[in-house]
Amino acid sequence: MDNxxxxxxxxxNDNKAGMEGLDKEKINKIIMEASKGSRFYENExxxxxxVNQRIENMMQQKSQITTKQLWKAQLQVxxxxxxxxxxxxxxxxxxxxxxxxxxxAVEMRDNPELRDKPIAVGSMRMLATSNYHARRFGVRxxxxxxxxxxxxxxxxxxxxxxxxxxxxxxxxxxxLADYDPNFMAMSLxxxxxxxxxxxxxxQNWPEDKRRHFIKTENPSENDKTEAVGSxxxxxxxxxxxxxxxxxxxxxxxxxxxxxxxxxxxHFEEQxxxxxxxxxxxxxxxxxxxxxxxxxxxxxxxxLTASAGIAPNxxxxxxxxxxxxxxxxxxxxxxxxxxxxFIKDLPIRKVPGIGKVTExxxxxxxxxxxSDLYQKRALLSLLFSETSWHSFLHISLGxxxxxxxxxxxxxxxxxxxxxxxxxxCSDLAQDLQREGLKGKTVTIKLKNVNFEVKTRASTVAxxxxxxxxxxxxxxxxxxxxxxxxxxxxxxLRLMGVRISGFANEEDPKNRQRSIISxxxxxxxxxxxxxxVLEKNDRDRVVKPPExxxxxxxxxxxxxxxxxxxQVIFKCEPEAKQDFQVSQPPSLSKEEMNxxxxxxxxxxxxxxxxxxxxxxxxxKICLEALNRHxxxxxxxxxxxxxxxxxxxxxxxxxxxxxxxxxxxQKTIESPLVDFVPSVSVDVxxxxxxxxxxxxxxxxxxxxxxxxxLWNNSCLDEYFYQNPSHENEGSDATSSGEPKxxxxxxxxxKYTLVCPVxxxxxxxxxxxxxxxxxxxxxxxxxxxxxxxxxxxxxxxxSTESSKNTTESxxxxxxxxxxxxxxxxxxxxxxxxxxxxxxxxxxKYTIDTFFK
DNA sequence: ATCCATATG
DNA sequence: TAAACATATGGAT
Numbered sequence: 081m082d083n084x085x086x087x088x089x090x091x092x093n094d095n096k097a098g099m100e101g102l103d104k105e106k107i108n109k110i111i112m113e114a115s116k117g118s119r120f121y122e123n124e125x126x127x128x129x130x131v132n133q134r135i136e137n138m139m140q141q142k143s144q145i146t147t148k149q150l151w152k153a154q155l156q157v158x159x160x161x162x163x164x165x166x167x168x169x170x171x172x173x174x175x176x177x178x179x180x181x182x183x184x185a186v187e188m189r190d191n192p193e194l195r196d197k198p199i200a201v202g203s204m205r206m207l208a209t210s211n212y213h214a215r216r217f218g219v220r221x222x223x224x225x226x227x228x229x230x231x232x233x234x235x236x237x238x239x240x241x242x243x244x245x246x247x248x249x250x251x252x253x254x255x256l257a258d259y260d261p262n263f264m265a266m267s268l269x270x271x272x273x274x275x276x277x278x279x280x281x282x283q284n285w286p287e288d289k290r291r292h293f294i295k296t297e298n299p300s301e302n303d304k305t306e307a308v309g310s311x312x313x314x315x316x317x318x319x320x321x322x323x324x325x326x327x328x329x330x331x332x333x334x335x336x337x338x339x340x341x342x343x344x345x346h347f348e349e350q351x352x353x354x355x356x357x358x359x360x361x362x363x364x365x366x367x368x369x370x371x372x373x374x375x376x377x378x379x380x381x382x383l384t385a386s387a388g389i390a391p392n393x394x395x396x397x398x399x400x401x402x403x404x405x406x407x408x409x410x411x412x413x414x415x416x417x418x419x420x421f422i423k424d425l426p427i428r429k430v431p432g433i434g435k436v437t438e439x440x441x442x443x444x445x446x447x448x449x450s451d452l453y454q455k456r457a458l459l460s461l462l463f464s465e466t467s468w469h470s471f472l473h474i475s476l477g478x479x480x481x482x483x484x485x486x487x488x489x490x491x492x493x494x495x496x497x498x499x500x501x502x503x504c505s506d507l508a509q510d511l512q513r514e515g516l517k518g519k520t521v522t523i524k525l526k527n528v529n530f531e532v533k534t535r536a537s538t539v540a541x542x543x544x545x546x547x548x549x550x551x552x553x554x555x556x557x558x559x560x561x562x563x564x565x566x567x568x569x570x571l572r573l574m575g576v577r578i579s580g581f582a583n584e585e586d587p588k589n590r591q592r593s594i595i596s597x598x599x600x601x602x603x604x605x606x607x608x609x610x611v612l613e614k615n616d617r618d619r620v621v622k623p624p625e626x627x628x629x630x631x632x633x634x635x636x637x638x639x640x641x642x643x644x645q646v647i648f649k650c651e652p653e654a655k656q657d658f659q660v661s662q663p664p665s666l667s668k669e670e671m672n673x674x675x676x677x678x679x680x681x682x683x684x685x686x687x688x689x690x691x692x693x694x695x696x697x698k699i700c701l702e703a704l705n706r707h708x709x710x711x712x713x714x715x716x717x718x719x720x721x722x723x724x725x726x727x728x729x730x731x732x733x734x735x736x737x738x739x740x741x742x743q744k745t746i747e748s749p750l751v752d753f754v755p756s757v758s759v760d761v762x763x764x765x766x767x768x769x770x771x772x773x774x775x776x777x778x779x780x781x782x783x784x785x786x787l788w789n790n791s792c793l794d795e796y797f798y799q800n801p802s803h804e805n806e807g808s809d810a811t812s813s814g815e816p817k818x819x820x821x822x823x824x825x826x827k828y829t830l831v832c833p834v835x836x837x838x839x840x841x842x843x844x845x846x847x848x849x850x851x852x853x854x855x856x857x858x859x860x861x862x863x864x865x866x867x868x869x870x871x872x873x874x875s876t877e878s879s880k881n882t883t884e885s886x887x888x889x890x891x892x893x894x895x896x897x898x899x900x901x902x903x904x905x906x907x908x909x910x911x912x913x914x915x916x917x918x919x920k921y922t923i924d925t926f927f928k
Numbered sequence: 929a930t931c932c933a934t935a936t937g
Numbered sequence: 938t939a940a941a942c943a944t945a946t947g948g949a950t
Contacts, residue, residue, distance in 0.1 A: 120940045130933090206941050208937085221937075224940045267937055434935045466947070534945095538929085 101216030107231060111218070114227045131436055135443045138462055145461055154457035157472065161456070164476055169391070170413040172276045172481035173366050176388045176396035177256065177373065180405035182269035183245055184211040185383050187238045199236045200228055208240055212405060248381055255376045259369065264483040272393050274483050275369055282364050292372065294358040295379050370408050391418065394479030397431050418477035422449040430474050449475045491568040493561055500557050503576040505546035516581050517542035521552040524575035525560060535560065538580060549578060
C-alpha cells in the first residue's frame with residue numbers, strides 16, 4: 081500500500097494546495113482540533129516525551145565523546161565501509177511494484193459513481209487507504225474516518241472488500257510470476273521481483289515474444305483506449321492531481337511523474353494493418369520490462385501500478401515511490417548513479433527508518449543519506465553495531481538483492497518431513513562449519529496463502545547435529561500438521577533456524593557499541609590476544625571455488641545469484657569503490673580518478689604501507705589491512721591531542737613485521753582498540769546468532785535496515801527537541817556542538833602520517849578527513865601501481881558476508897531506558913508466541 | 929521466557 | 938461516537 085504518512089503528528093506535512101483540497105495549516109488545524117484531549121492524543125504526547133527523553137540521553141552521550149574516540153571510530157567505520165564497498169553488487173536488477181492506492185482504486189474501478197469523488201476505504205474508525213483526490217484534503221491511510229470526514233466532508237468511505245482485493249492481487253501476481261517465478265509478495269499490493277534472469281533471456285527474444293495486444297473490448301474503460309491512442313493512460317484524476325501530501329514526512333521531492341506507461345518513444349506501437357488488434361512491442365531493457373509489466377497489469381485489472389528499478393531491494397522500493405502514481409523510476413546499476421540518487425535522499429524515505437529513527441537522527445543533524453554517511457563515526461559511537469551497520473548500508477546505497485524462490489506447494493506429510501530433514505542437515509553443516517551449537521530450534525512455515533508461522537523449541541543442552549536438530553524440528557512440524565488435520569498443511573516455504581548459541585554467554589561475543597568498549601578500556605593484552613586468535617581462525621581464507629567449504633553465507637550468495645556472475649568476482653565498478661572514506665558526494669571526483677582497471681590477480685602482492693612506508697613483502701590484502709590498522713593506531717596514540725603531536729610517521733611503525741601484535745612499548749589504554757581487533761569484534765559479534773535454513777521461496781524479507789539500540793545512549797545536550805518540525809536548525813546541521821566546543825579550545829600541529837605534511841588545525845575531524853584522503857589516495861595509488869585487484873574477493877570474513885547474507889536486515893529495535901509503561905498498552909500480548917527472538921546474532925541461510 | 933519499542937502495510 | 942491490527946525485528950530484563 082502506498083502508505084504515505086500515518087498518524088497525524090502535529091506540526092508537519094507539506095501540501096501543495098491544489099485548486100481543491102486543503103493546505104497544510106488547515107489540515108493540521110482541523111486534525112488538532114479533532115484530536116486534542118482525546119486519549120489517543122494524550123498517548124501520542126506521552127510517546128513523544130519518551131522519544132524526546134531518548135534523544136536527550138543520546139545527546140548527553142554524545143557530549144562525552146572525545147575527538148580521539150571519534151577519530152578512532154572513524155577509522156574503524158571506514159574500514160568496515162571499505163569492506164562493504166567491496167561487496168557491493170550491482171549485477172541484479174530488482175524491481176518493486178506497488179499498486180496505486182490499491183483498495184481505493186479497486187473500489188473506483190468497480191463503481192463509476194465514485195470515480196470523481198474523494199474516497200477512502202475503511203471505516204469511521206480507521207481508514208486503510210484513500211484515493212489521490214482525497215489525499216488532497218489530508219485524508220490518508222491510518223487516519224480514522226471521522227477525522228477524515230472533518231477534513232473532507234464530501235468524503236465517501238467505502239467498506240473494504242478484502243476478498244476482492246485478494247482476487248485482484250492474485251491476477252497481478254500471475255503476471256509478475258512471468259518475470260520472476262520467485263517474486264516476493266509483500267502484501268496484497270506490493271511485490272519485489274528479481275528480473276535479472278528474465279532480462280538475460282529476454283535479450284534474445286524475438287519481437288513477437290515481447291508483443292502485447294491491447295484489449296479494447298471494454299469500452300467503459302477509457303484508460304485502455306487511451307493507451308492505444310499513444311496517450312499515456314493517465315488516471316482520470318489522480319495523475320492530474322497535485323502530488324500527494326504527506327503528513328509527517330517527505331521533504332518535497334518534486335518530481336513530476338512523467339506520463340509513464342506507454343511513453344511512445346520507447347516502444348513501438350503497432351496497429352495491425354488488417355485492422356485486427358492493436359499491439360505494442362516492448363523493448364529489452366529493464367525499463368521496458370517494467371513498462372510491460374505495468375501495461376499488462378493495467379490491461380488485466382484496469383488498475384495502475386508504480387515501480388522502481390534498482391540494483392537492490394531497498395533502492396527499488398524507494399524508487400517505486402518516486403514517480404507514483406502510475407510511474408516508474410530507475411537507478412542505473414552503477415555506483416555513481418546510486419550515489420547520486422542517495423545524495424539528497426531524506427533518510428525517512430528509506431524503508432526501516434521510521435518516525436522515531438528519523439527524529440533521533442535529526443537531532444544529530446542528519447536529514448539526508450549524505451548526512452548519514454558524514455556522521456558515520458559518530459553514529460558508530462552512539463548506536464549499537466547493528467544499527468550503525470545498517471545506517472552505513474543505507475548511506476552507501478547498499479541493500480539486499482536476494483529473494484527466495486517460490487516452490488511449488490508441498491502438502492504431503494512425507495515430503496514435508498523429508499524437506500525438513502534436508503534443511504536440518506544442511507543447517508547442521510553450517511553449524512559445524514561455524515563451530516557453533518545452539519539450544520533453540522525454530523521452524524518457519526509459510527502456507528500457500530502467504531501466512532507465516534514460526535514455532536520454536538528450546539532444549540536444555542546445545543545441539544548441533546542434523547539428527548538432533550531434526551528431532552526437535554520434527555516435533556514442531558508435526559504439531560502444525562496435526563493442528564490442521566484433516567486439512568493438509570500446504571506450504572510454500574519452510575525454514576529451520578537455530579539460535580541460542582553457547583558462546584552467546586561469552587561476554588566477548590556479546591554485542592557492544594564501540595563506546596562501551598572505550599569506556600571499559602584497559603583490556604589486557606591477553607584479551608586482545610584471544611580475540612585476535614579467534615579472528616585469525618575465522619579469517620582462514622576459504623577459496624570461493626571450494627564451494628564445499630564455503631561458509632554458508634557465501635554459499636547462499638552464490639546460490640542466489642542468478643546471473644552467471646561470481647559473487648565475489650572483481651568488477652570494475654567495485655574497484656572504483658575502494659575509496660569510501662569520503663562522503664558520497666565528495667567521493668565522486670575521487671572515484672573518477674580511481675578507475676583502477678587492474679585485472680584479477682593473485683591475492684598477494686607486494687605492498688608498501690602508506691603509513692610507515694615499509695614494504696610489506698608478499699602479503700594479502702587482509703594482512704596489509706591489519707598492518708595499516710596498527711600503524712594507524714600507533715599514530716593515533718602518538719597523536720594524543722593533549723600534546724602537540726608531531727608524529728614521525730616513518731618511525732612509528734617499527735619493524736618490518738607487518739601484521740603482528742601491538743608492540744609492548746605501547747601502553748595506551750586504547751591499545752585494545754586497534755581497529756583490526758575491534759572491527760572484528762564489532763562485525764562478528766553481532767550477527768551470529770541464528771543459523772537458519774529455509775526452503776521454499778519467499779523469505780520474509782520485508783525490511784532490511786536499521787536497527788538500533790540505545791544501550792549506550794545517555795544524555796543530551798541539544799537545545800530543544802520539542803519542536804519536531806522545523807528543518808535542521810543551526811545546531812543540528814553542523815558538527816556536534818560538544819565537539820565544536822572541545823575543538824575550539826585547542827590548536828594542534830599535526831603531521832599527516834601519510835603525506836607527511838604539517839597540518840595546523842583546531843579540528844581533529846578535519847585533520848582526520850585529510851588523513852583519510854591521503855590514505856585512500858595512497859592506497860589506491862599503491863594498489864593501482866601494483867596492478868592489484870582491489871576487491872578482496874578472497875575474503876570470507878564473516879563481517880561482510882554476514883551482513884550481506886542475512887537477506888533480512890533488522891529494523892530499529894530499541895532499547896532505551898525503560899520507561900514506565902502506561903497501564904493499558906493493550907495488544908502486545910497477541911503477537912508474541914511464535915517468535916524466536918532470543919537470538920543475538922542472526923545468520924540466515926536459505927537453500928532449496 | 930517475557931516484555932517493550934519501532935516499523936510496515 | 939470514534940484513533941486497528943497483525944506481524945516482524947532487536948533488545949533489555
